Amino acid sequence: MVNFLSRVYSDHKLSDLKVTKVGKFNFYFVLLDNDYYIREDHLSSGEYFLIQLYRLITSGASLILIDELDLALDAAAQVKLYNTIKEIVREGSTKVILFSHSLAFMSTVDEGGLYYLENGTDSASLEARSFGYVKSDLYGFIGKDRYIITEDDVLVGFLNFLIRKYISPFFEYEIIPVGGLPQIETMGRKNDVHQIFGDPSKLIIFVDKDIVGQLKYSGPSKVLHSPVDDIELFIWQNKDKLPAHLRDLRFKHAEKEKATAKTFWKKILRSDGVSRDDLFAIVACENEIETDELIGELKAHLCLD
Numbered sequence: 001m002v003n004f005l006s007r008v009y010s011d012h013k014l015s016d017l018k019v020t021k022v023g024k025f026n027f028y029f030v031l032l033d034n035d036y037y038i039r040e041d042h043l044s045s046g047e048y049f050l051i052q053l054y055r056l057i058t059s060g061a062s063l064i065l066i067d068e069l070d071l072a073l074d075a076a077a078q079v080k081l082y083n084t085i086k087e088i089v090r091e092g093s094t095k096v097i098l099f100s101h102s103l104a105f106m107s108t109v110d111e112g113g114l115y116y117l118e119n120g121t122d123s124a125s126l127e128a129r130s131f132g133y134v135k136s137d138l139y140g141f142i143g144k145d146r147y148i149i150t151e152d153d154v155l156v157g158f159l160n161f162l163i164r165k166y167i168s169p170f171f172e173y174e175i176i177p178v179g180g181l182p183q184i185e186t187m188g189r190k191n192d193v194h195q196i197f198g199d200p201s202k203l204i205i206f207v208d209k210d211i212v213g214q215l216k217y218s219g220p221s222k223v224l225h226s227p228v229d230d231i232e233l234f235i236w237q238n239k240d241k242l243p244a245h246l247r248d249l250r251f252k253h254a255e256k257e258k259a260t261a262k263t264f265w266k267k268i269l270r271s272d273g274v275s276r277d278d279l280f281a282i283v284a285c286e287n288e289i290e291t292d293e294l295i296g297e298l299k300a301h302l303c304l305d
Contacts, residue, residue, distance in 0.1 A: 053066070059094075063097070064094060070101075070104070070105050078104040083108060103139065103141075114130070146301055147173065148174070150184075157276050158283065161284075188219055206224050207223070210230055227283065232262050236264045238286065251267055
């Protein structure tokens with residue numbers, strides 16, 4: 001009991017807690033000077049609640065339901081509570097269902113362990129939801145479970161194309177274009193230190209294949225790349241895969257092929273008969289193995305196991 005209370009409160013203020021047995025039941029108290037004492041139900045509401053909670057989850061009951069368990073606890077104690085309970089429950093066979101509106105508490109729950117009561121038109125349903133979903137829907141807070149930072153809008157579009165076509169994300173996510181190589185490196189390092197997007201394991205850095213070797217970021221966030229060196233350049237170099245009327249568009253070519261490819265990309269998107277998704281589909285189809293590997297990584301990032 002003392003260890004349980006110390007872990008939740010991160011102090012030892014109840015290290016002198018004593019126990020006495022009356023009949024079959026244990027009762028707790030704190031000794032004071034001059035033969036005075038404070039019995040458990042005269043402790044603070046939070047302390048008494050935790051004593052009752054510990055008593056319940058070690059009672060051998062098969063199922064325990066606890067409503068609004070966080071009402072008597074401050075935010076710091078709420079954050080420690082879930083992991084402390086979890087370890088005790090694992091040692092026995094008791095199942096515990098906890099009801100809470102506390103974001104501090106919910107943020108500590110294992111992925112896949114949160115269920116949200118959804119109100120429909122005619123009925124309500126209990127659905128597994130991510131923390132970002134609950135936070136946004138319940139409180140209107142902006143924030144995601146997963147982030148992907150990338151170079152530009154073309155790579156954002158390619159990722160969105162793959163996710164729409166092949167993935168049903170469980171987690172709330174956002175894809176953010178932050179600029180070129182220096183910006184990508186800086187943002188990745190800043191997140192490692194300041195957790196701008198949260199824990200580095202929740203962030204993916206996505207770049208064109210041709211700059212992976214130049215990327216100097218070496219932190220814990222995973223780095224993924226496009227299946228081709230440059231998507232716009234790939235379409236330019238494979239324009240024979242486009243409808244006939246788009247293969248010979250007239251425009252002024254630049255000195256560098258990449259700049260020409262960017263102009264060509266813009267020209268064909270302003271023409272009839274092809275969309276950005278059509279172009280992304282060509283990239284994916286012509287690079288099937290690399291694209292499948294990328295989809296697998298995105299699924300691991302955005303979906304439950």
